[in-house]
Amino acid sequence: MTGCDDPGDNGRSTSPKAATVRLPPRHAGFDYQIGGAYPPPAGVRIVSRDRSDSPAPGLYNICYVNAFQAQPQERSSWPADLLLRDARGKAVIDEDWNEALLDLRTPEKRERVAQRVNGWIDDCAEKGFDAVEPDNYDSYTRSRNLLTAADATAFMRLLSRHAHARHLAVGQKNTAELAGRRARTGLDFAVAEECGQYDECGVYAEAFDDRVVDIEYTDSGLRKALARWGDRLSIVRRDVNVSTPGTAGYVRKER
Numbered sequence: 001m002t003g004c005d006d007p008g009d010n011g012r013s014t015s016p017k018a019a020t021v022r023l024p025p026r027h028a029g030f031d032y033q034i035g036g037a038y039p040p041p042a043g044v045r046i047v048s049r050d051r052s053d054s055p056a057p058g059l060y061n062i063c064y065v066n067a068f069q070a071q072p073q074e075r076s077s078w079p080a081d082l083l084l085r086d087a088r089g090k091a092v093i094d095e096d097w098n099e100a101l102l103d104l105r106t107p108e109k110r111e112r113v114a115q116r117v118n119g120w121i122d123d124c125a126e127k128g129f130d131a132v133e134p135d136n137y138d139s140y141t142r143s144r145n146l147l148t149a150a151d152a153t154a155f156m157r158l159l160s161r162h163a164h165a166r167h168l169a170v171g172q173k174n175t176a177e178l179a180g181r182r183a184r185t186g187l188d189f190a191v192a193e194e195c196g197q198y199d200e201c202g203v204y205a206e207a208f209d210d211r212v213v214d215i216e217y218t219d220s221g222l223r224k225a226l227a228r229w230g231d232r233l234s235i236v237r238r239d240v241n242v243s244t245p246g247t248a249g250y251v252r253k254e255r
Helices: 072-077 107-127 137-142 149-165 176-185 201-207 219-229
Strands: 029-033 044-050 060-066 099-101 131-135 169-173 189-193 212-216 234-238
Touching (some): 029 212, 029 234, 060 107, 072 099, 137 149, 176 201, 189 201, 201 219
Parallel strands (some): 029 044, 060 131, 131 169, 169 189, 189 212, 212 234
């Protein structure tokens, strides 16, 4: 493992199911690098990177996995029946990112999707990451009522069980409305986007005992997050494309 301990906190889950899982430190310097890895700035103790990258030595590393949707370049590699389809047989697409939603409506399909995603989680573990961040937990809200919150939580349970077996903590990505289900889904901490902007940080802070990393994409959101939660949560301002330094549009601020 590459992670670092939280002073005064052993950083380990007390849950029997995840007894060997290391949790991220609270209120620590954080950087969100899912758009491409680069040397973490001074003071950073937690970093999130895409599963295709390697962890940052000496830091607490979160592995980003797009678990509930198929990225455009990977869509054709998914079995056709595992892409969520409407009554006309057309794939349901998250228009913001041009990603096809995965079909999680039956236990059999959830198991098949999990088999592939769990392979990616295995890769995260083998690379030395400390945790995994399964993205698009909230896909059911974009499914045209074809998926339910129950489908999402049932699938998340499969991923959490596998990740914990590989000694990886599991972060809940967004989806404040399901934060109260963390015990049944096996989630350990939260990765929130714009919880300051949308006044949701308190929901995550309460559900996850302040183990929350927050990414704000606007200066106003950063100000709001810091004003209320700056002494408790891990907060960073990034550009929405999470660019790398030296590229057009790159933004990273902590204050």
